[in-house]
Structures are given as C-alpha cells and as structure tokens.
Amino acid sequence: MKRLSSPLLLCTAVLILANPLSAQDQHFDVLIKGGHVLDGTGNPWKLADVGIRGDRIVAVGKLDGATADRTIDAAGKTVVPGFIDIHSHAAGPIYGPRGLRGPDARSVWPIAEQKAALQEMKFGTNTILLVGHGTVRRAVMGDDYRRPATADEMEQMRALVRQGMEEGAYGISAGLEYVPGRWSTTDEIVALVEEIVPSGGVYISHERSEGADPMWYWPSQHRARPPSLLDAVIETIEIGERTGATVVASHIKAKGANYWGASQAAIRLINEARDRGVAIYADQYPHKTTGSDGGTVLIPGWIFTVDGLGGERGQRRDYAQVLSGALANDSLATLVRMDITHEIARRGGADKVVVMEYPDTTYVGRSLAQLAAANGVSHVDMAIELQLEGFANRRGGARVRGFSLSEYDIEPYAAQPWTATATDGWISLPEDGPTHTRVYGTYPRKIRHYALDRGLVSVGDAVRSSTSLPAQILGLEDRGMVKEGYIADIVVLDLNELQDNSTFFEPHQYPSGVDFVFINGTLVVDDGELTWALPGVIITPNKGPNVEATGDMQ
Helix, strand or coil: CCCCCCHHHHHCCCCCCCCCCCCCCCEEEEEEEEEEECCCCCCCCEEEEEEEECCEEEEEECCCCCEEEEEEECCCCEEEECCCCCCECCCHHHHHHHCCCCHHHCCCCCHHHHHHHHHCCCCCCCECCCEEHHHHHHHHHCCCCCCCCCHHHHHHHHHHHHHHHHCCCCEEEEECCCCCHHHCCHHHHHHHHCCCHHHCCEEEEECCCCECCCCCCCCCCCCCCCCCHHHHHHHHHHHHHHHCCEEEECCCCCECHHHCCCHHHHHHHHHHHHHCCCCEEEEECCCCCCCHHHHECCCCHHHHHCCCCCCCCCCCCCHHHHHHHHHCCHHHHHHHHHHHHHHHHHCCCHHHEEEEECCCHHHCCCEHHHHHHHHCCCHHHHHHHHHHHCCCCCCCCCEEEECCCCHHHHHHHHCCCCEEECCCECCCCHHHCCCCCHHHHHHHHHHHHHHHHCCCCCHHHHHHCCCHHHHHHHCCCCCCCCCCCCECCEEEECCCCCECCCCCCCCCCCCECEEEEEECCEEEEECCEECCCCCCEEECCCCCCCEEECCCCC
C-alpha cells in the first residue's frame, strides 16, 4: 500500500482548492454590503455581503460588482438572522375581548378558525400556531375541570389535539400553573403530547411552578408541599422522556428571594436529561421581574371571599373595609400576616417590591422596605397601610411591581446552550398604559447587557439563542440563519448604538441601534423607521418551505 506523503491529510476533512465563483454581474432585489455577518450558529462574524431575491437569501460572500434595486451600506454594522420568539402573546389583541393565543395553554378553537381569521387580515411578523392544552381540556371537561381527567376524557382530548395538528398547529402549549391545567396529571399531558410526535410537534410548557411554590399558593390555605420549580422541571423531563417529543421549559426562572440560586439544580437536571437523550430546552426573557409582578398584590385574595367581611361576590368591594374586618379577627389576622410575609418574599423581598402608582405620589419609586423604614413600621404593616390608605377600588391599594428574580439565576440560565431567548411579550401601545419592558427590548437587552456589557456570552451566542436555536427547537429548516437558500428574515444592528431604552416608568420606548429589519425579504424597519409593511405568513409544519402567504409580499 502506497504511503501518504503527509500525515496532515489523514485528519483533514476539507481541502479548499479554489476561490468561490465570482459574483460579477449578479443582480439582486436587495444587496446588504460589507457587514459583519453573524450567521446565527454562534460562529464569529465574517465580513460579507448578502444578496436577496424575493423572500430568499440567494448569496452570502464577497459580491464585488453585483448590482441591486436597493443597496444597504452595512459597513461597521452587524447583520444577523431575524429573531424567532417561541413564547409570544402578540396574537391576543387580534381577537379583541377573547384575548386567545397559543402560549400558556390558551388558543382559538378550532385551529382552522384561528388560521382562517389570520388569513383574512395582514400582519407584520410570521406566526406559528399551537394547540392550547387548557382549551382542549375545557372543551372536553367543561366547568368540571378541578380533578384529573378520566380515560375517556383523555381520549377525547387526544382526538382534539390530532385535529389541531392536522389543521396546521406546530405543537401543544400548556399552562400547568393556571386554570384548568393545574388539575391535570402528568399522564394526561403525556397522552396528549404523544399525538404531536408523528408530525414532529413541540411541547412548550408554562410549568406547574416557577419558584418554591406556584403563584396560586397561600401557606394559610393550601397543602404544605405544593410543587416547586424543580418538581416542574422533573415533570417536563419525564414528558419528554416518555414521549420522545421536543419539550421546552418556558420562561425558565427561580422566583422568590428565598429560592434564588435554585437554577443550579434545574440546570443540572436538564443537562443530565439531555445527556440521556431527552430533547429538553428552555426559553427565557432576561429581566428581573415577571409579568405577574407587574400587578403585585401583597394582600391575600382569599380574605375577599370570607363571609361577613364585605367582600362577597357580586357586591362592590371596599378592599380597605374587608382587610380591616379580617385584621379585627385575631385568628384571621394571624393568617393574613403569614400570607403577606410569604408574598413579600415571593416577590423578591421588601427591598425589591417597588410602588409604581399611589395616591401619595411621594411613595412612587420607593421600595416597601424604604417606606417601612420611613414610617417606622414593619414590612408587613407597611403592606397593610398601602391597602388601608391607598386606592379604595384597588386590591392592595397601590400599583406595585415586585422584582422577584435575581441575576443569581438569570445569568446561569442565559449562558446555557439550550436556552432560547423569548419575550413572553404582547402588543402594547402607549395608550394601553403600563407594560413590561420585555415587550420592547428583550433581544437588544440580551445582546447589550449580557454579551457586550457583562461578557456572559459572546455576541454570536446571544444571537444564536434568538435565531438558530429556536429554529432548531421548532424544526424550521429554512429560517434562523443568514445562509444561502434561507428565508430573508434579517436584522442589521449598530452594536455601538444598540440599547434597550424601555423602563418600567417609561416603558413605551423603542430600542436604539436596530437599523433595518427584513421579514420574508420585505423591509419592515428601514433606517430605524417603521415602514408599516405587513409581510407576515403563517408557518405550518411538514410543507417544504413551510409557509402559507397571508400578507403583502411586495
């Protein structure tokens, strides 16, 4: 046998023998010139041009001599794939008071109706539909859902899931901390998830708990051992292991000051499961406060259902009167104070609970701890005072936001290669009033704060968590990368200017540094300005390019 002349050839997988073909005389609809291209894989940037025809990327490389109907000078800018949000409530306002959407187990039913409604209108972003577990559970069980489903009911639910998948859904979402999902069993979820596996569907779950206990739990009223975040992660792993489905622990966190740091145990559980072959992922919004913290109420809700306190259903409630009545009863007062103490910790501790709106405007922007110290009372008594002296028609007496999450957990989750960035956001306009900053600035914050400022991840990895990773989770074969043949969902960023400008006192602020955004090859942000083009499509599984056009594909 003839010996090879060089041992280098034994370990060389690819030899570059020639330069790529010249791009001379090529013409494109759009040519993005000279940008730092981060292709979405996590690889370092490369200096390249991007050529677009129609809704596709047709060339990436050195395209000297090429011409285009529109040329964008991206010198000094960063070119990335369009961001893919796998947990969005943006469809909710489309249905008005129905407010139905795919995440957290709620969806329009049937899926065909939702699809048809969307196809009658134009919209900006691409859309994927999910079957809501809560929706099918209510359809089968009606109002009798505060119990496990019977075998017959599970079969009926399975049939509805099959129907939803046949009508174009991409998977199933659950809201196991919410009504009616909180009464379901793991076996019920497994039975339904089995129905999405043949078509490669994904299971995305708001799990049963996001901290030491669920949001519905009051220690004075419920059993001593409610499910915790770790119980919930174990259940999601079990669902993935038993079904073989891709499963997602949605907006993963560790909620409550007494539970901070628990992310390390959750990460270990997920890594061990992935090592066994379980296709489990997570998604995360990189903020210290949750959606429910935007309406933090420290006074337990159960007191407003106690007979004789003035809080009976159907009557106009005087919240201060009800609380005063409860505090006048020694046994009730003990339980109320126990629950307020628990809720303060669950919302991040007294120094992380901030007053956003109150009749005495000097309270606004100050924490519960600061107000308690200034008034010479305990944290619990300060929470009580807010109700007794505050807005009479508002439970809690004030609009309060709790910052119940910590960088102890946000950063470790954000650094995991299986954590996708998602907004858990919705459409919010200035006239709608207060909203969460994640509605406006999730993706800029992930890149600016955690990559550029903190150095927790590279910019390339921050981009990957928002693009090719969610595409991988969903099984999208032609999105999530700046690559020839892929759909032209592209963003051009100025990293020197990139900044999330939304704050909780002034949330309706667009981020800076987002210069151009293409959806399906159409500009929706042009040199920092909205074009109001509506090129969105419904993406459905197993259909080749996976799109059914519904918008203006200019």
